[in-house]
Amino acid sequence: MASAIGLVLVGLLLLxxxxxxxxxxxxxLAQRCGASPFVAGLLLVAFGTSLPELAVNARAYAVGAQDLALGNAVGxxxxxxxxxxxLAALAAPLLVRTRMLAPLLLVLAVATLALIGFGLDGAISRLEGVLLLLGFVGVVVFLLRRARSEDAARQLGLSGYAVTRTALGLNLLRLxxxxxxxxxxxxxxxxxxxRLGAAWGLSPLLAGLLPVAIGTALPEAAAAIAAARRGQGDMVVGHVLGSSLFNLLVVIGGMAALRPLPLPASFVRLELPAAVALSVVLYPMLRGDMRISRGEGAVLLVAFLAWIGLEVVLVG
Structure with missing residues (x-):
């Protein structure tokens, strides 16, 4: 088991x-091809942190480990x-001033409910996978349109996120x-x-849902804590919602579009409803005083730990 833990830790660092x-x-590369810093920054804030998770899921899918990929995406x-x-809110209260984030959370909740509906027959069909991918296109269009209505300070902040050297050779090397x-x-x-899951008595599905999903989230959590301390609450929430939508619409939708994707009954009864419940808890935080306090961060953390406890009890 020690070798498996070591491989996972090294893998997470490389990711x-x-x-x-x-x-x-x-x-x-996007700016060199003519994209404005604002557009590049917006899309990177929304979806850039999903790429390590996408790499894990693509690899899992390629080797036939669909259960691991599905567990990682939802987890x-x-x-x-x-x-x-x-963790970010516990480090520093998150001030959320970008108006499009609350509607984006609603889109995430609706998309999760749609996935529950698609999974009632035990699988997500190719057509349903294509619909999820089209939903992602709609999200990108929504982001580009709504973001331009934000005030100049918010747009400048997004543009600043994309600041980097644009030399072609350097960026091809980075790529x-x-x-x-x-x-x-x-x-x-x-x-x-x-192997790690088997040592802990977990199926591949639950290995993706718990240790792998939590492990791939830890670097993002560290970055979110640093951003929260810099007062970048909008960036933190934007990262989280964008990454979640990407996992749901692109990762799961893409897998289903290529091949019908079995959806275990537990996902319809527990895991996906848990994601919806967290969205419901978060929504008034974004719509009320547009601030996620330390106390509200503690509520989210307790809910997360309760979900882990429930999973462990059910596995046991």
Whole structure:
């Protein structure tokens, strides 16, 4: 088991480094191709942190470990809402001034409910997978339109996130390094996770849902804590919601579009409803005083720990 833990830890480190490198490369290449810093920053804030999780899920899918990929995608969403946001808010209250974030949370809740509906027959069909992918296109269009109605300070903040060198050679090198790091990191995690899960009495599905999902969320949580201390609450919440939508619509939708994706009954009864419940708890925090306090962060963390406890009890 020690070797499996070591492989997972090294894999997670490589994924974090690869994710950072690919975000810089994507920003530089996008701006070199004519995208404005505002558009590049917006999309990177929303979806950039999902790339390590995408690498893990793509690797798992490629080797036939669909259960691991599905568990990681859904578990990452619960960890995003219940762990990353909670730890960031406990580090420093999150001031949320970007108006499009509350509607984006509603979109996440509706998309999760749609996935529950799709899974009532035990599988997500190719057509339903395509619908999820189209939903992601709609989210991107919504973001681009709504973001331009934000005040100048918010737009400037998003533009600043994309600041990086735009030299073609440098960014192609960054991209190459990122691809290698993400590939090797994902391989280590996917190869070791089932062994680690088996040692703990977990199925591949639950291995993806608990240790892998939480592990891939930890680098994002560390970045969120640092951003919270800098007063960048909008960035923290934007990262979390964008990453969750990407996992739901692109990762799960993409897997189902390629091949009908079995959805275990437990996901319809427990895991997906848990994600909806966390969205419901979070919504008044974003719509009320537009601030996630330390106390509210504690509520999210307690809810997350309660979910883990329930999973462990049910597994036992």
């Amino acid at each position: 974090a480094l690869g994710g950072d490198s690919i975000v810089k490369a994507a920003s530089g 990452s969403n619960i960890a995003n809402l219940g762990l990353t946001l909670a 190459l390094i990122a691809v290698v790091l993400l590939y090797v990191g994902a391989k280590f995690v996917v190869d070791a996770a089932p």
